[in-house]
Amino acid sequence: MADNKRIFIKGNEAISRGAMAAGLKCYFGYPITPQNDIPEFLSTELPAAGGEFVQAESEVASANMLLGAAAGGARAMTTSSSPGVSLMQEAISYLAGSELPAVIVNINRGGPGLGDIGSSQGDYFQSTRGGGHGDYRTIVLAPGTCQEGYDMMIEAFDLAFKYRNPVLVLGDAIVGQMKEPVTPWVPEKINNYGAEDWCLSGAKGRDKRLLKSLFLEDGALASQNIHLQEKYAALQAEARADVFACDDAELVVVAFGSIGRIVKSSIRRLRAEGHKVGLVRPLTLYPFPANVLEDLAKQGKKFLTIEHNCGQMVEDVRLSVRKYGDSDFHGHMPGNLPGSDDFVEPILARLGR
Amino acid sequence: MSAEQIVFEAPEIMIDRPTHYCPGCHHGIAHRLVGEVLTEMGLVDDTLCVGSIGCSVFIYNYLNVDAVEAPHGRAPAVATGLKRARKDKFVFTYQGDGDLASIGMAEIIHAANRGERISVVFVNNTVYGMTGGQMAPTTLIGQKTTTCPGGRCADREGSPIRMSEIIGGLGGTAYCERASLDSVKNIRRAKKAIRKAFEVQQQGIGFGFVELLSGCPTNWRMDAVAANKRITEEMIPYFPLGVYKDVTAEGGCECSESKEDK
Ligand SMILES: Cc1ncc(C[n+]2csc(CCOP(=O)(O)OP(=O)(O)O)c2C)c(N)n1
Ligand code: SF4
Numbered sequence: 362m363a364d365n366k367r368i369f370i371k372g373n374e375a376i377s378r379g380a381m382a383a384g385l386k387c388y389f390g391y392p393i394t395p396q397n398d399i400p401e402f403l404s405t406e407l408p409a410a411g412g413e414f415v416q417a418e419s420e421v422a423s424a425n426m427l428l429g430a431a432a433g434g435a436r437a438m439t440t441s442s443s444p445g446v447s448l449m450q451e452a453i454s455y456l457a458g459s460e461l462p463a464v465i466v467n468i469n470r471g472g473p474g475l476g477d478i479g480s481s482q483g484d485y486f487q488s489t490r491g492g493g494h495g496d497y498r499t500i501v502l503a504p505g506t507c508q509e510g511y512d513m514m515i516e517a518f519d520l521a522f523k524y525r526n527p528v529l530v531l532g533d534a535i536v537g538q539m540k541e542p543v544t545p546w547v548p549e550k551i552n553n554y555g556a557e558d559w560c561l562s563g564a565k566g567r568d569k570r571l572l573k574s575l576f577l578e579d580g581a582l583a584s585q586n587i588h589l590q591e592k593y594a595a596l597q598a599e600a601r602a603d604v605f606a607c608d609d610a611e612l613v614v615v616a617f618g619s620i621g622r623i624v625k626s627s628i629r630r631l632r633a634e635g636h637k638v639g640l641v642r643p644l645t646l647y648p649f650p651a652n653v654l655e656d657l658a659k660q661g662k663k664f665l666t667i668e669h670n671c672g673q674m675v676e677d678v679r680l681s682v683r684k685y686g687d688s689d690f691h692g693h694m695p696g697n698l699p700g701s702d703d704f705v706e707p708i709l710a711r712l713g714r
Numbered sequence: 715m716s717a718e719q720i721v722f723e724a725p726e727i728m729i730d731r732p733t734h735y736c737p738g739c740h741h742g743i744a745h746r747l748v749g750e751v752l753t754e755m756g757l758v759d760d761t762l763c764v765g766s767i768g769c770s771v772f773i774y775n776y777l778n779v780d781a782v783e784a785p786h787g788r789a790p791a792v793a794t795g796l797k798r799a800r801k802d803k804f805v806f807t808y809q810g811d812g813d814l815a816s817i818g819m820a821e822i823i824h825a826a827n828r829g830e831r832i833s834v835v836f837v838n839n840t841v842y843g844m845t846g847g848q849m850a851p852t853t854l855i856g857q858k859t860t861t862c863p864g865g866r867c868a869d870r871e872g873s874p875i876r877m878s879e880i881i882g883g884l885g886g887t888a889y890c891e892r893a894s895l896d897s898v899k900n901i902r903r904a905k906k907a908i909r910k911a912f913e914v915q916q917q918g919i920g921f922g923f924v925e926l927l928s929g930c931p932t933n934w935r936m937d938a939v940a941a942n943k944r945i946t947e948e949m950i951p952y953f954p955l956g957v958y959k960d961v962t963a964e965g966g967c968e969c970s971e972s973k974e975d976k
Contacts, residue, residue, distance in 0.1 A: 421791070421820070425784065425791035425795065425821070426794045426795035428784070428791075428792050429784075429793055429797075430798060433796045433800040434799065434800075437795065437799065451785050451788075455784075459783065561803075562803070564758075569778050571781050572783065573765075
């Protein structure tokens with residue numbers, strides 16, 4: 362399928378193809394705009410490649426089918442958009458509690474409630490704070506280009522199996538719907554990190570296996586939570602960010618996903634005019650690249666967080682830089698599509714202070 | 715040694731430990747029947763169990779098979795994913811009436827309708843056992859529970875839902891039978907029903923469903939004998955025993971009460 366020739370495709374298709382390159386075996390989903398290209402693409406391509414495609418009766422069911430396939434050790438995924446992802450939170454909590462690897466793609470649209478079908482980053486809190494019940498975290502990747510959509514699917518499956526944890530890919534309607542050249546590639550080797558040793562495959566010749574999240578004996582849940590928290594702490598090693606023009610910058614803008622990419626255009630323009638501005642674009646939202654920001658804060662830089670929401674990631678930025686400084690915030694309201702012009706004034710205003 | 719002779723042994727698949735169920739509860743019998751059928755069908759090594767919520771959440775402590783735990787009501791969806799990932803394995807869910815007929819109504823209907831190659835053991839005791847005896851979708855008219863203390867009233871709470879009748883009517887269902895655990899004769903029949911529901915999965919024909927009318931003496935506030943009597947006298951008339959669908963039978967679907975019961 363992927364023969365390394367550049368192809369001109371939508372972000373949603375790049376995500377679908379990336380998942381298949383990562384060895385996707387089972388897909389479960391339910392239609393919702395603006396991610397429908399993913400199930401539509403996979404409904405033909407995945408069965409043709411020997412995989413399973415199920416249009417579930419709801420997002421509740423898709424996410425639980427995902428849980429079942431993950432328990433069977435398969436590379437499995439579901440995709441949706443905001444209201445659908447809200448319905449998946451129950452199963453995501455169970456996936457995290459039972460330590461099962463799975464990939465969930467959210468092509469974020471405007472909310473709250475039914476919102477609109479336009480782009481938004483309003484699900485940042487839901488993605489990075491758990492979203493469902495209990496003390497758990499999902500790994501969160503944030504693509505800003507179609508190529509990153511492709512690449513991050515391969516990374517998502519790898520991280521899911523490495524840590525036996527659900528991984529969320531948080532795109533948005535811009536990333537999902539725009540078309541760009543993408544260079545497909547296939548990983549040399551798919552590493553399932555010993556999934557054969559814990560997945561359900563029938564207890565022939567060995568002790569039975571049990572995958573569960575109920576821990577009733579005295580202290581058992583506490584031990585499980587200690588174990589999970591240690592895992593989340595170890596995850597910090599996976600934090601990544603795209604750092605652009607920060608060396609001599611007075612002001613560092615922090616923005617993620619498609620907005621980070623639009624902000625980059627604004628910054629290029631401002632740089633050309635001689636303004637000392639740079640950009641940190643977190644590629645992992647959980648674990649958050651706090652060290653990168655802390656180092657920059659130590660150098661006395663000022664910060665402005667720009668998001669396509671009413672102020673969510675800015676809390677993580679503030680936590681990262683708090684020993685040395687603070688961050689301002691500029692929110693572009695969901696329901697309006699931004700261009701690079703929209704960010705020039707807010708950046709200049711912060712620079713001038 | 716005494717002169718006592720063992721004439722009856724538990725199948726090897728059953729883990730030798732006391733169950734946590736109340737005296738007179740039928741979950742233990744249902745587990746045993748499932749264990750016997752799996753053993754007799756030679757499926758022990760290839761079985762994947764999907765546990766659910768309710769008193770039976772610990773079924774995985776009693777059967778020596780691989781298992782995963784599903785959220786409340788979602789076992790048919792979890793089983794769908796598991797079977798799709800492991801097509802060569804035998805996958806079954808074990809669910810109570812609150813689990814299957816209330817919160818999990820959508821999941822069971824659609825898994826059956828898709829004809830998922832899974833089997834479902836449905837334990838209907840007309841009440842939420844684990845959470846302390848609240849009303850279930852199957853609670854009989856007039857039955858008192860902690861959330862319908864005056865007795866269930868059709869006008870207020872709706873009528874008890876008959877699941878086998880619904881599942882039997884769906885296209886993907888290959889076998890659907892309602893059986894009961896109130897008497898030795900019915901227990902024997904229940905085992906055959908479980909076997910049929912399991913066989914259609916093995917044959918790759920479609921979805922298998924078996925409903926077991928069961929007692930919850932604790933929440934019914936009765937002793938075990940009275941609970942059995944209640945199944946015979948009150949439950950069976952409302953939930954008729956019999957085969958509701960059998961695509962393996964000559965002439966296709968059968969939707970009437972089994973003749974043997976008359
Ligand atoms: C989402 C969710 N809601 C509620 C519960 C609480 N709960 C646990 S068991 C149960 C009822 C189970 O009743 P049933 O399925 O009839 O099984 P039984 O205990 O009678 O065997 C409920 C409501 C839960 N675990 N999850
Ligand atoms: S509460 Fe009812 S269903 Fe639960 S173990 Fe006791 S008798 Fe059985």
